Amino acid sequence: MPRRRASRPRWRLVTIDIDGTLTTVHGWRFLAEQRGWGALWRQSTARYLRRETNEDEHLRDLLGLAEGLDRASLYEILEATPKIAGIGEAVAAWHADGTKVALLTHNPPYIVAWWKKRFGFDAADGVRRAPGFRRGRVGAAGAVVADKAGGLHRLLRKLTIDAAATVHIGDGWADAELFPLVGAGVALNSRLREVERAADLVRHHHDLRPMVPALQKLRPRRR
Numbered sequence: 001m002p003r004r005r006a007s008r009p010r011w012r013l014v015t016i017d018i019d020g021t022l023t024t025v026h027g028w029r030f031l032a033e034q035r036g037w038g039a040l041w042r043q044s045t046a047r048y049l050r051r052e053t054n055e056d057e058h059l060r061d062l063l064g065l066a067e068g069l070d071r072a073s074l075y076e077i078l079e080a081t082p083k084i085a086g087i088g089e090a091v092a093a094w095h096a097d098g099t100k101v102a103l104l105t106h107n108p109p110y111i112v113a114w115w116k117k118r119f120g121f122d123a124a125d126g127v128r129r130a131p132g133f134r135r136g137r138v139g140a141a142g143a144v145v146a147d148k149a150g151g152l153h154r155l156l157r158k159l160t161i162d163a164a165a166t167v168h169i170g171d172g173w174a175d176a177e178l179f180p181l182v183g184a185g186v187a188l189n190s191r192l193r194e195v196e197r198a199a200d201l202v203r204h205h206h207d208l209r210p211m212v213p214a215l216q217k218l219r220p221r222r223r
Contacts, residue, residue, distance in 0.1 A: 011183070011215055013161045014094055015104040015152065017170035018115060021188050024082040024206055027107070028062040034077050037065055055146035055174065059106055059127055063141035066110075070137050078114050084189075086209035088119045093212045095120075102155050104168065104178070106146050110138065123158060125151035148174045152181060167215060171195060183220035186211070 019027045032041035044061035047053045053061075066074065091101045102123040103115055108130030116124045128147055131139035156163055166182040168175060171190035176198040179185025187199035188211070196202045201218055203211065 010165075010220065011099050011167050011218075012165040013155070013159060013167075014099055014101045014215065015155060015166060015168045015178075015182075016101065017168075017172065017175050018103060018105040018107055018111075020171040020190075021169060021175075022083055022087055022115075022208070024084060024189075027078075027081050027111070028065060030081045031077050032065045034080075035065065035069075041065065055106070056144055059144045059146055060141050063108060063127075063130060063144060066108075066138045067131075067140050068137050071133060074110065074138065075114060078111065078118075084205075085207040090208035090212055091120050093209070097212075097216075100159055100161070102159070104148060104151050104155065104170075106148065106174065108132070108144075123155055125155050146174065148178055149181065152178055164220060167218065169211065184218050186215075186218070 016022060023030070029038070029041045032038050040061070044053070044058055048055070048058040094101050100122040103112055103121050103125070105112060105124070105126050107126045109126055110132055112124045112126040115121065128145040129142065130144050131141055133139070152163070152168070156166065163181055164183045167184045167186060168178045168182050169186040169188050170178070171188055171192070172195060173192065176185070176195040179198045179200070184200040185198060186201045186203065187196045188203050189206070190196055190202070200221060201214065203214065
């Protein structure tokens with residue numbers, strides 16, 4: 001009897017935001033509080049939510065919160081950051097279905113690399129022009145560029161996957177801007193009505209594993 005060929009997965013790529021999506025508290029808020037700088041995080045975030053600063057300016061403030069941290073201390077904070085359950089299990093389940101999973105975030109390379117290795121993501125794209133480790137410590141934040149749309153295109157080129165076969169999961173304004181650019185957008189644990197209105201699917205749960213069957217039922221929008 002001829003062997004039945006496995007059906008091609010509807011979604012060839014899942015891209016996922018980190019802060020507020022894979023974490024139950026904003027990662028930079030947690031980092032700031034560990035360093036005793038919670039007030040600085042609150043001030044910058046309040047200005048951003050009031051649209052008094054742009055994304056690049058807000059990111060520069062956030063990256064400044066990590067300045068001077070050594071690698072071991074940073075990784076300890078990242079490991080302790082409260083996260084939703086089942087991240088590694090969901091990534092493994094998508095892999096079993098033949099779907100690649102990538103991080104698409106406004107985090108710098110030194111944070112993205114930790115998440116990618118820790119949970120087995122296939123690829124990642126983060127904020128551009130961000131500082132890295134200098135002599136074993138996080139360098140000073142200079143001019144940074146928030147470019148999730150560019151990050152999406154870079155990932156699609158790298159993985160040779162079409163946008164129509166991609167679904168993005170996120171919770172913020174920058175994520176909502178990506179939803180029309182891909183096959184479908186999912187608002188996960190978003191607190192912003194604009195994001196939920198832009199999404200094809202809205203979910204609120206602190207576990208990534210239910211997203212695996214949910215995406216199997218989610219049909220790509222017409223393009």
